[in-house]
Amino acid sequence: MKKTIIFGTLLFTLLSCAETETKDSEKEENKKTSALLPLVRSAKVQNTSFNHKISIQGNIETAQDILINSEMSGMIENVAVSAGDQVKAGAILLTMDAAILNANIRELKSQLEFAQYMLGQQEKLFEQNLGSEFDKKSAENQVNSLEAKLNTMEVQLSKMIVRAPFSGTIDQVYAKTGQLSGPQMPLMRLVNMSNTEVVASVSEKHFKNIKKGTKLTVNFPNYQLDPIATKVSSVGSYIEPTNRTFTIRADIKNKIGLMPNMLTELEIIDFEIESGLVIPSKSILKNAKSEDYIWVLEPAKKESFSVQQVFINKLKAYDGQALIEQNDLIKEGALIIEGGARGITKKDLVRIK
Secondary structure: OHHHHHHHHHHHHHHHHHHHHHHHHHHHHHHHHHHHOOEEEEEEOEEEEEEEEEEEEEEEEOOOEEEEEOOOOEEEEEEOOOOOOEEOOOOEEEEEOOHHHHHHHHHHHHHHHHHHHHHHHHHHHHHOOOOOHHHHHHHHHHHHHHHHHHHHHHHHHHOOEEEOOOOEEEEEEOOOOOOEEOOOOEEEEEEOOOEEEEEEEEEHHHHHHOOOOOEEEEEOOOOOOOOEEEEOOEEOOOOEOOOOEEEEEEEEEOOOOOOOOOEEEEEEEEEEEEEEEEEEHHHOEEOOOOOEEEEEEEEOOOOOEEEEEEEOOEEEEEOOEEEEOOOOOOOOOOEEEEEOOOOOOOOOEEEEO
16 A cells, blocks of 8 residues: 555656656747747837928028118218117217318308398389399299208208117227218128028928928027027018029027027928827838838737738838828837848747847
């Protein structure tokens, strides 16, 4: 009886060890098999917002940036401002010697006074039928002519004082006291930077996607300035034939000391959608017919996945993401292969990193 019990116990122990060895062998075999499967990197399909941007160079400009010239010739008597001065519209910037004009005005006033006296006498004679109408008209013409000349001289006199046409900052002063000024000679530069705009030339292929109100971000690659979010304020209606571009403008409230001709980089949102299927651009492959497709992963046995080739229609791609057309075989949250898909076939099993 004891021999039978000992033999049974020994047999059970041997069978248990054999079963354990078999399981361990199967696990080891599965590990070896799994290790031979292609290793891929996965990503999830997202149903989210998507926008596409283009990047172009632009410049800061202002409509109130001018070189001030004199309308009259004359000796500069006084320069009333210096570079960096803030001036208001109508402020005196420069005066020129007006001695000759003042002398001519005094002479004309004297002549006009006498002409008016003569006109009065001719009118009295005409009323008494002692003078002719011709003499009266001649006296009237003399008065009118001298008044016109005097008015011209007074306008010229006012031009000997150069005033600011708008409020702004004196950027540079070229004029010097004692220098002879002429109509073609620049006296100083006046700039008003309170209202600026960014101007850029855009390729004509983007014309249908950029309109008044299109969002853009202004970056300053050469300056330590924060980006400015704004919108397109105007779109040109002319294509430049030399480079096939059109002009866009965007208003900027100058609160950070922008200057004319500063270089900018514009990021323009030319396409925007609130919801769509978005996948990593790296996951899209092409076949011999240049058709776009992705590999969709489905759980298989153990830690492996089967793959399904799904052809897609890529709509837009930007910044490592791609917007694809709705597809019945691709749902939100589905696993797809993002990297390591080269050489994979439809019959393969893969494992995920």
